[in-house]
Amino acid sequence: MFNSFFNNQFINASIKKYLEKNLKEFKNIKYAYAIMNKKNPNDFAIITNRTEWFDFYIKNNFQFIDPVLITASCRLTPFSWDENIMISSGLKMPKIFDIAKNYSVINGYTFILHDHNHNLVVLSMIMDKTCDDDIEKTILEKKNDLQMLLLTTHEKMTTLYQEIEDSNNFDKKSQKEILSKRENEIIYWASMGKSYQEIALILGIKLTTVKYHIGNTVKKLGVTNAKHAIRLGVELKLIRPVFPDSE
The missing domain is CATH 3.30.450.80 (Transcription factor LuxR-like, autoinducer-binding domain)
Structure with missing residues (x-):
C-alpha cells in the first residue's frame, strides 16, 4: 500500500x-x-x-x-x-x-x-x-x-x-497538470462567471470549441456537469489564474 x-x-x-x-x-x-x-x-x-x-x-x-x-x-x-x-x-x-x-x-x-x-x-x-x-x-x-x-x-x-x-x-497529478492549457483557460473564465459566448470572445475561439473543452474537463474530473467541474477545480486548486492578454 x-x-x-x-x-x-x-x-x-x-x-x-x-x-x-x-x-x-x-x-x-x-x-x-x-x-x-x-x-x-x-x-x-x-x-x-x-x-x-x-x-x-x-x-x-x-x-x-x-x-x-x-x-x-x-x-x-x-x-x-x-x-x-x-x-x-x-x-x-x-x-x-x-x-x-x-x-x-x-x-x-x-x-x-x-x-x-x-x-x-x-x-x-x-x-x-x-x-x-x-x-x-x-x-x-x-x-x-x-x-x-x-x-x-x-x-x-x-x-x-x-x-x-x-x-x-x-x-503528482498537479505536476502533470491535469488540465491542458486551453481547458484551464476556459474553466478559469467559467469560474469567473463568464458565459460560454463571452469565453469564446475572450479567447478568440468558436463556441463549439468552448463546449468541447468543457466536456473534456468534466470527464477528466469525473463529475457530471460543468458546474461541478468548476466547484471541484476551485476546491482542489487545479485552476491556474489566466491573465487577459494570455493566449
Whole structure:
C-alpha cells in the first residue's frame, strides 16, 4: 500500500507516543507494535521501546524465522509465548530465543490483526525481570482492552499514512497538470462567471470549441456537469489564474 512501508519518522514517533500513553498502567512493560507484509516479509516495520533488541532483530531479518510472528500469521486470537513456543509444523526455533536472552527477552503475550492490505500486525507485550510480579495477570485481565488498542493504533497509523499517500498522489497529478492549457483557460473564465459566448470572445475561439473543452474537463474530473467541474477545480486548486492578454 505504501511505498515507504511505514517508515515515516514523524508519524511513527506520534504512534509511539500514543501507545505509551495507553500502556501507562503496565509499569516497566516492553512492547513491540510490528507490521509485516505477508506477501513480502522484507516489508517490515516496528515501533518499540525495546530498541536495542529490535535494531539487531531488523538488521538480521529475524522476522523470517521468528516463531512468534510465524505463529501469529496462522492465528486470529492472542497467545502467550516463551522460548518453548513451536510453530504450526511442530518445529522449535531456539536460535532466536538464545540471542534474545542477551537482551532480556524471555516471554510475552501477542495480540494479532490481519488487515485488508495483506499485512500481519501484532502488538507484543514483552515480559522480563523488571516487570511487576503480577504483570501476566494484569495482561490477561486487560486482554480485550489491549486487543482494542492494537486495532485503534493500526487504524490511526494507516490513516496518517493514507493522508500522506493521498497528498503525494495529488501533488503528482498537479505536476502533470491535469488540465491542458486551453481547458484551464476556459474553466478559469467559467469560474469567473463568464458565459460560454463571452469565453469564446475572450479567447478568440468558436463556441463549439468552448463546449468541447468543457466536456473534456468534466470527464477528466469525473463529475457530471460543468458546474461541478468548476466547484471541484476551485476546491482542489487545479485552476491556474489566466491573465487577459494570455493566449
